[in-house]
Amino acid sequence: MDKFVVSGGATLDGEVPISGAKNAALPILAASLLSPEPLQLANLPDLRDVHTMLHLLRILGARVNGSAPGRTSVSLEDPESFSAPYELVRTMRASLLVLGPLLGRFGRADVSLPGGCAIGARPVDIHVNALRTMGAEVEIRGGYISARCCGLKGARIDLPLPTVTGTENILMAAVLAEGETVIENAAREPEVRDLADCLNAMGAKVSGAGGSRISVRGVKELHGASRAILPDRIEAGTYLVAGAMTGGRVVARFNGELALGEVVGALRNTGAKVRRGEGFVELDMRGRRPHSVNLVTAPWPGFPTDMQAQFTALNAIASEHALVRESVFEQRFMHVAELKRMGADIEPLGREVLIRGVRKLQAAPVMATDLRASASLVLAALVAEGETVIHRVYHVDRGYERIEEKLNDLGADIRRV
Numbered sequence: 001m002d003k004f005v006v007s008g009g010a011t012l013d014g015e016v017p018i019s020g021a022k023n024a025a026l027p028i029l030a031a032s033l034l035s036p037e038p039l040q041l042a043n044l045p046d047l048r049d050v051h052t053m054l055h056l057l058r059i060l061g062a063r064v065n066g067s068a069p070g071r072t073s074v075s076l077e078d079p080e081s082f083s084a085p086y087e088l089v090r091t092m093r094a095s096l097l098v099l100g101p102l103l104g105r106f107g108r109a110d111v112s113l114p115g116g117c118a119i120g121a122r123p124v125d126i127h128v129n130a131l132r133t134m135g136a137e138v139e140i141r142g143g144y145i146s147a148r149c150c151g152l153k154g155a156r157i158d159l160p161l162p163t164v165t166g167t168e169n170i171l172m173a174a175v176l177a178e179g180e181t182v183i184e185n186a187a188r189e190p191e192v193r194d195l196a197d198c199l200n201a202m203g204a205k206v207s208g209a210g211g212s213r214i215s216v217r218g219v220k221e222l223h224g225a226s227r228a229i230l231p232d233r234i235e236a237g238t239y240l241v242a243g244a245m246t247g248g249r250v251v252a253r254f255n256g257e258l259a260l261g262e263v264v265g266a267l268r269n270t271g272a273k274v275r276r277g278e279g280f281v282e283l284d285m286r287g288r289r290p291h292s293v294n295l296v297t298a299p300w301p302g303f304p305t306d307m308q309a310q311f312t313a314l315n316a317i318a319s320e321h322a323l324v325r326e327s328v329f330e331q332r333f334m335h336v337a338e339l340k341r342m343g344a345d346i347e348p349l350g351r352e353v354l355i356r357g358v359r360k361l362q363a364a365p366v367m368a369t370d371l372r373a374s375a376s377l378v379l380a381a382l383v384a385e386g387e388t389v390i391h392r393v394y395h396v397d398r399g400y401e402r403i404e405e406k407l408n409d410l411g412a413d414i415r416r417v
């Protein structure tokens with residue numbers, strides 16, 4: 001298993017290219033199951049999770065062709081299987097995203113339950129109940145969600161929580177259903193809108209995505225399309241936090257629209273100068289120590305839970321005290337124990353943590369536990385005194401393309417061993 005050896009102390013300075021968004025790529029790849037014609041994708045990130053999804057699509061019978069790095073075409077004419085096996089789903093919960101399209105197009109899907117997860121219970125009840133409301137018979141047996149239908153029917157679905165992949169699964173189930181589906185309290189994340197745009201490019205009739213009420217008028221079939229994946233707002237945010245923590249200057253460059261939302265305000269509250277322009281965001285901390293920032297995570301347009309761990313690392317070395325509240329996932333503070341091993345002063349208070357900034361962190365052996373937690377350990381290691389060894393970096397590789405190379409290009413000193 002790969003490790004990172006990080007020598008702390010560098011001030012980051014330079015430009016970093018932002019890859020396609022993992023959370024946009026995964027549902028859009030699943031959407032390729034909805035049409036026999038190819039879905040051609042550009043700006044597909046080279047990530048472990050993307051390879052897991054492509055592997056799953058191949059198991060289902062899809063043809064996957066890559067013409068150039070980041071360019072892939074996927075089509076499914078005749079399925080070879082309707083089942084997402086445990087071995088894949090347990091490594092990537094987003095495998096659940098094949099449930100909606102398989103059921104909508106073929107009337108049949110068996111998807112393993114994701115099982116335990118490092119960031120809380122993460123149930124699937126909302127996905128399952130919505131598909132039942134649309135007329136599917138869904139049973140949980142042998143550790144699998146087993147869903148069957150003879151054509152789904154449009155329905156009104158009130159989500160108890162604006163679940164992101166839940167909204168995406170329902171959308172993909174609804175595009176080929178008979179009649180109209182209305183999703184109330186839908187997730188509003190930019191990646192949901194990107195999926196809806198992709199489905200519409202394939203001939204679907206989706207309106208309102210990006211808002212909390214999405215309507216879908218079912219059509220008979222979808223066709224192929226060509227799309228570029230959105231840039232990754234979480235990856236960009238992570239490098240900008242790295243710039244702020246090291247007192248440096250980082251310019252994130254991207255193609256397309258980068259929706260940073262509340263992250264920009266939070267970065268400005270650290271005392272950094274943040275400038276946005278066509279295709280770039282620049283953060284300049286001008287050699288200063290960041291101020292602490294209080295945060296409460298919330299579904300979009302709130303502060304993203306996927307940036308909480310990175311800002312917790314920033315607060316660990318900031319100049320005052322901060323309260324960070326996690327309101328999306330319980331137990332998403334796995335990084336706290338590891339940051340404390342590096343000398344952070346963090347007091348857990350239920351779903352909140354109180355962080356008293358210290359001047360310096362110290363290098364220590366630490367363990368990555370989930371994707372964003374591991375990103376926060378990389379950030380902490382960049383500013384720690386000495387050489388930090390981060391174990392189990394496969395968690396980082398799930399969602400960051402060549403993170404050590406990109407950070408080294410900015411002046412960091414990270415070795416993969």
Ligand code: UD1
Nearest residue numbers: 023094122123124125126127161163164165166306328329
């Ligand atoms: C997606 C993102 C993940 C991000 C999260 C929240 C992808 C591939 N992953 O995950 O990076 O951290 O959104 O922004 O896009 N819930 C239920 N029942 C359900 C489904 C969800 O109770 O059936 C709860 C969850 O436990 C959680 C909340 O809803 O408390 C939000 O989770 P959800 O939006 O579903 O997260 P994911 O879609 O899994």
